[in-house]
Amino acid sequence: MQPGSATAAATGDFARRNAIGASHGFYRQAQGLTLSSLGIGTYLGAMDDTTDAGYRDSVLAAITGGINVIDTSLNYRHQRSERAIGAALATHDAGLRREELLICTKAGYLVPDAVPAGVLHAHDVAGNIHSMAPAFLRDQMERSRLNLGIETIDVFYLHNPETQLEHIDRSAFERRLTAAFEALEESAAMGRIAWYGAATWSGFRQALGAATALSLRALDGIARQVAGAAHRFRFIQLPVNLAMPEAFTRREPESVLDAAAELNITVIASAPLLQARLTRSLPDEIAATIPHFETHAQRALQFARSTPGITAALTGMSKVEHVAENLMLQAVRPMTPDEYLSIYR
Numbered sequence: 001m002q003p004g005s006a007t008a009a010a011t012g013d014f015a016r017r018n019a020i021g022a023s024h025g026f027y028r029q030a031q032g033l034t035l036s037s038l039g040i041g042t043y044l045g046a047m048d049d050t051t052d053a054g055y056r057d058s059v060l061a062a063i064t065g066g067i068n069v070i071d072t073s074l075n076y077r078h079q080r081s082e083r084a085i086g087a088a089l090a091t092h093d094a095g096l097r098r099e100e101l102l103i104c105t106k107a108g109y110l111v112p113d114a115v116p117a118g119v120l121h122a123h124d125v126a127g128n129i130h131s132m133a134p135a136f137l138r139d140q141m142e143r144s145r146l147n148l149g150i151e152t153i154d155v156f157y158l159h160n161p162e163t164q165l166e167h168i169d170r171s172a173f174e175r176r177l178t179a180a181f182e183a184l185e186e187s188a189a190m191g192r193i194a195w196y197g198a199a200t201w202s203g204f205r206q207a208l209g210a211a212t213a214l215s216l217r218a219l220d221g222i223a224r225q226v227a228g229a230a231h232r233f234r235f236i237q238l239p240v241n242l243a244m245p246e247a248f249t250r251r252e253p254e255s256v257l258d259a260a261a262e263l264n265i266t267v268i269a270s271a272p273l274l275q276a277r278l279t280r281s282l283p284d285e286i287a288a289t290i291p292h293f294e295t296h297a298q299r300a301l302q303f304a305r306s307t308p309g310i311t312a313a314l315t316g317m318s319k320v321e322h323v324a325e326n327l328m329l330q331a332v333r334p335m336t337p338d339e340y341l342s343i344y345r
Helices: 008-017 019-023 049-065 076-091 134-148 161-166 170-189 216-230 256-263 284-289 296-306 320-331 337-344
Strands: 027-030 033-036 038-041 069-071 102-107 153-159 193-199 233-239 266-270 312-316
Touching (some): 008 033, 033 038, 049 069, 069 266, 076 134, 102 134, 161 170, 170 193, 216 233, 256 266, 284 296, 296 337
Parallel strands (some): 038 069, 038 312, 266 312
16 A cells, blocks of 8 residues: 655645646645645445546546645445556656645445444444544544555544434534543544545534534534644535525534634535536526636536635546546636636625
8 A cells, every 4th residue: 555645745845836727726625735725535436447447547637737636435436446547647657746635535334345243233223324423433444554655644524423413412423532532643643544424415404403403613612622723624514505595604603614714624515516517507697707718617616616715626536537627627717706706796
């Protein structure tokens, strides 16, 4: 397995080599790293060799083109997406250093052929689909490290932890979360991960008080209780797109983006294209406020990565031609705050 993890020096070198992106604000600073404002995701697609090859080639094209944020999950395509990324990393021959990349994966769902025998008990599983039990997370982490071919996972997310709140009460949820954070802090101390976080779908977009809502301040409080101010809970992921702007607009009394900035937690946007629904038929007035692009997909990505407080927007790319289209954003600066706010007027 490849040693190392993302470092300040290597990610900075990666960005400087990409002259166009570096001169147009394509990179951001987060947790001491220099990260591309677009990341490659690996969620959708058939579980077949053709899609595997597509993701492998797209990851290679993304890295070569200037993207250094790579996102996956053990659950995505039942481990095949992780293995496609591993194949790309193993075959890259352009002088790439492992330390130039932020490689992120997730665990929580019970994945066929990846559930360890004798590790999980009935009380460890919520709804027969999800677990945050420490022994389970350690097992899933080891599978991901092997699939990816890396010694250290840069960001290890709990995958949709709010799923558990559909089946257990909040006090039990917080006890499970505390045990999970303890295990993840231990894994970080051992060098198996660099940071951890929560990758969510609905948890951070709901009003506080909703049955399955997550409070970022509460999660940060648990991390501080477990490991103090130097805790490794430093990343969250949630959908941000033209149809789902709640991370920016919902303020009760603050937005999740404002809280994250105060707490030094990096926010990654998922689903900027809303699974391709925002790649077509955008209203003319929206298109007019996001100029300089040829396609609606590019405009939707520009919106997501320009949202104040977002470090990178992830989009699934299993075809090299989609990578080329999306990389055209490198030559256009993100929207200014005033330009971004004009969309809401």
